[in-house]
Amino acid sequence: MQTYAYGFPRLGENREFKRAIESFWSKQISEQELKDRIKKLEEDILITYEQYVDKFPVGEMTLYDNMLDTAAMLGVYDCGGLDKYYDLCRGKNALEMTKWFNTNYHYLVPVLNSANFRAAWNKPAEKKDLFKKGIPYFIGPWTFLKLCKNTKKENTRNLLLSLADAYFQLIKDFEEVHFDEPAFVMELSQEEISFIKEAYKKFENLNTKIYLFTYYDSVDFLKDLYELPLKGIGLDFVNGKENLENIKKCGFPEDKLLIAGVVNGRNIWRTNIQNTVALTKQLSLYAKNIAISNAGPLYHLPLSTEGENLNEKLLKKVSFAKERLQELKLIDEACKGDLTAAENWNENIDFGVNETIKKKVADLKDEDFVKLIPYEQRLEKQKEILGLPLFPTTTIGSFPQDKEIRKKRADFRKGRLSQEEYGKFVEFKIDNLIKLQEDLGLDVFVHGEFERTDMVEFFAQKLDGIASTENGWIISYGTRVYRPPIIYGDVSRPQPITLAEINFAQSLTKKPLKGMLTGPVTIIAWSFVRDNIPLSDVAYQISLCLRSEIEDYEKSSIKIVQIDEPAFRERAPLKKRDWDKYFNWAVKSFNLASQSKPETQIHTHMCYSEFGEIIEHIIKMDFDVITIEAARSKGGIVEDFQRVDFKKQIGLGVWDIHSPLVPECGDMKKIIQRALEILPKENFWINPDCGLKTRQMEEVAKGLKNMIEVAKKFRETDAVFSGQKN
Numbered sequence: 239m240q241t242y243a244y245g246f247p248r249l250g251e252n253r254e255f256k257r258a259i260e261s262f263w264s265k266q267i268s269e270q271e272l273k274d275r276i277k278k279l280e281e282d283i284l285i286t287y288e289q290y291v292d293k294f295p296v297g298e299m300t301l302y303d304n305m306l307d308t309a310a311m312l313g314v315y316d317c318g319g320l321d322k323y324y325d326l327c328r329g330k331n332a333l334e335m336t337k338w339f340n341t342n343y344h345y346l347v348p349v350l351n352s353a354n355f356r357a358a359w360n361k362p363a364e365k366k367d368l369f370k371k372g373i374p375y376f377i378g379p380w381t382f383l384k385l386c387k388n389t390k391k392e393n394t395r396n397l398l399l400s401l402a403d404a405y406f407q408l409i410k411d412f413e414e415v416h417f418d419e420p421a422f423v424m425e426l427s428q429e430e431i432s433f434i435k436e437a438y439k440k441f442e443n444l445n446t447k448i449y450l451f452t453y454y455d456s457v458d459f460l461k462d463l464y465e466l467p468l469k470g471i472g473l474d475f476v477n478g479k480e481n482l483e484n485i486k487k488c489g490f491p492e493d494k495l496l497i498a499g500v501v502n503g504r505n506i507w508r509t510n511i512q513n514t515v516a517l518t519k520q521l522s523l524y525a526k527n528i529a530i531s532n533a534g535p536l537y538h539l540p541l542s543t544e545g546e547n548l549n550e551k552l553l554k555k556v557s558f559a560k561e562r563l564q565e566l567k568l569i570d571e572a573c574k575g576d577l578t579a580a581e582n583w584n585e586n587i588d589f590g591v592n593e594t595i596k597k598k599v600a601d602l603k604d605e606d607f608v609k610l611i612p613y614e615q616r617l618e619k620q621k622e623i624l625g626l627p628l629f630p631t632t633t634i635g636s637f638p639q640d641k642e643i644r645k646k647r648a649d650f651r652k653g654r655l656s657q658e659e660y661g662k663f664v665e666f667k668i669d670n671l672i673k674l675q676e677d678l679g680l681d682v683f684v685h686g687e688f689e690r691t692d693m694v695e696f697f698a699q700k701l702d703g704i705a706s707t708e709n710g711w712i713i714s715y716g717t718r719v720y721r722p723p724i725i726y727g728d729v730s731r732p733q734p735i736t737l738a739e740i741n742f743a744q745s746l747t748k749k750p751l752k753g754m755l756t757g758p759v760t761i762i763a764w765s766f767v768r769d770n771i772p773l774s775d776v777a778y779q780i781s782l783c784l785r786s787e788i789e790d791y792e793k794s795s796i797k798i799v800q801i802d803e804p805a806f807r808e809r810a811p812l813k814k815r816d817w818d819k820y821f822n823w824a825v826k827s828f829n830l831a832s833q834s835k836p837e838t839q840i841h842t843h844m845c846y847s848e849f850g851e852i853i854e855h856i857i858k859m860d861f862d863v864i865t866i867e868a869a870r871s872k873g874g875i876v877e878d879f880q881r882v883d884f885k886k887q888i889g890l891g892v893w894d895i896h897s898p899l900v901p902e903c904g905d906m907k908k909i910i911q912r913a914l915e916i917l918p919k920e921n922f923w924i925n926p927d928c929g930l931k932t933r934q935m936e937e938v939a940k941g942l943k944n945m946i947e948v949a950k951k952f953r954e955t956d957a958v959f960s961g962q963k964n
């Protein structure tokens with residue numbers, strides 16, 4: 239049996255990928271130096287692959303994002319020169335960014351204006367050199383097309399056929415190629431499947447062997463897939479449970495290689511070697527040629543558990559990317575009959591059990607998930623208490639985390655700064671921010687989240703049953719990285735999580751200050767989550783912790799609470815037929831967490847621009863105000879809210895914080911005007927479209943000043959308007 243691995247993390251052991259690119263941006267290193275460093279990273283990955291598996295792709299490396307690279311390779315963008323390239327990533331011409339399937343990786347969304355594609359080689363490495371070493375990697379044509387924005391509404395068939403011609407040119411000289419086609423696991427129409435068949439038919443007469451990988455879920459059209467001119471087909475047997483059933487029904491073609499994804503690329507729990515051997519045996523009843531591989535690309539996992547300071551028991555339960563490669567080897571050996579190493583791999587270890595919280599979740603009743611007082615009545619009470627002006631202004635929570643903060647935090651972690659000194663420093667930052675917000679004239683304040691490295695990690699560190707890693711970084715987009723926590727046991731709140739900072743901030747101002755919480759779905763989505771109880775139970779355990787936190791806020795007279803759920807959409811299953819089940823518990827977890835007094839105004843924040851498809855679920859979440867991303871789609875999303883006759887308050891993001899540009903008053907005005915054609919002004923909040931953490935303080939102060947000026951103008955115009963009417 240062969241082994242095949244792909245998608246190994248590009249970040250490097252010490253985040254060299256991030257360091258190199260950011261050093262180039264800040265002009266500390268030259269273009270050549272950047273390219274050399276990236277090349278070295280790529281070579282290291284190949285060496286790692288070589289150590290453990292038989293087959294692997296080459297050319298997975300990018301200087302920012304593979305979707306953009308693919309677009310450039312197909313002539314959609316001219317990226318001659320790195321400045322042009324990075325301008326599309328983060329400059330004035332930055333492309334929209336969105337989540338890659340239901341993961342937390344964000345890709346740049348290429349915009350297709352025509353069906354003219356042409357093959358233009360642009361991999362960091364020379365074509366011939368590199369590809370002697372592995373199988374040339376490509377995002378497949380269907381996945382590429384599905385993830386692009388098709389502004390001119392070009393006909394899908396035309397686009398795909400023309401794309402296939404360009405791909406033909408790209409791949410024709412290679413012996414073998416690797417195609418990633420995760421979009422094959424979506425629910426495709428018969429028509430779409432026929433387009434795919436027609437397009438792939440173009441590769442039929444090539445000598446190039448295509449290994450095509452699907453992952454994240456199962457493929458619904460196996461029989462049709464078998465008809466494509468492929469040498470190998472990668473199926474995900476971890477996250478796509480239906481694949482096994484389908485293979486039992488449809489068999490597997492004798493002339494093809496089944497590349498069975500058996501070690502999880504999405505989660506970190508060690509693969510059970512014995513069960514996997516049994517699975518491959520079962521598969522071999524249907525498929526003659528089998529290779530085993532990872533199920534989903536490995537870049538969703540940190541590099542390696544080596545040197546990780548986790549609890550010993552926990553460490554014995556987890557595998558990161560490198561350990562996944564090791565597992566492939568173990569499974570291969572076990573299949574050959576050598577079980578020694580495999581037996582030590584899976585010890586039966588149980589820990590992290592908390593009977594009290596388990597019982598609390600088991601005892602939950604329907605009424606724990608609904609608010610007794612409806613929105614309209616809550617609104618009256620809140621209006622009186624808060625006394626906000628028309629078009630209230632606020633921010634989403636975080637403020638710039640500069641070098642100084644990072645240094646203090648590192649000092650604190652390393653013991654060079656005491657808890658007290660660090661605490662004083664955070665208070666100093668909060669104090670300054672409150673003054674800034676007073677000066678600017680914002681209406682609802684935040685404390686700035688200076689104490690938080692990351693909105694999930696911070697909560698993870700304060701809750702029992704969740705562990706954090708030292709070096710378990712993964713890329714969220716471009717060069718941005720984060721360390722997903724590990725939810726290994728029952729989650730409980732041993733002490734308040736955020737209360738001290740929130741109370742401190744509120745004590746400095748008369749303006750209402752938002753208590754800032756990360757919601758259960760987001761905590762789950764951005765963590766590695768135990769798989770031995772239902773996800774809904776994990777979510778409810780977290781909800782109960784947040785509910786206690788809100789009760790503490792209320793005792794301290796905090797009047798507004800924001801529960802961030804930026805990952806609410808992202809965590810949804812890829813197949814819509816699985817949506818109801820997911821959204822049911824996701825919505826319930828929000829409503830359970832936000833069981834507050836009617837006087838407490840509950841906000842939620844999501845940063846996802848296409849709300850249309852999930853709006854039915856969002857309106858079941860019983861918040862009072864929702865702040866959402868809109869700046870990039872220029873306010874177009876309000877139409878989704880109109881469609882469902884949305885009655886609550888909305889803070890439409892008027893400032894795209896992913897861009898380093900200071901927002902202009904004129905641009906913000908346009909977004910607001912467009913929204914006000916549809917939304918009643920009484921329900922309208924004005925705010926940036928996400929947290930300001932990644933920006934510079936200077937930009938932020940200017941941007942907010944502009945934003946508040948715009949809000950004031952709208953209030954004045956409204957006053958004039960109302961005056962005229964009277």
Ligand code: GLN
Nearest residue numbers: 634635636802804929930
């Ligand atoms: N409150 C968080 C912040 O401002 C929200 C971040 C997010 O939506 N991703 O940083």
Ligand code: ZN
Nearest residue numbers: 804845928929
């Ligand atoms: Zn956001």
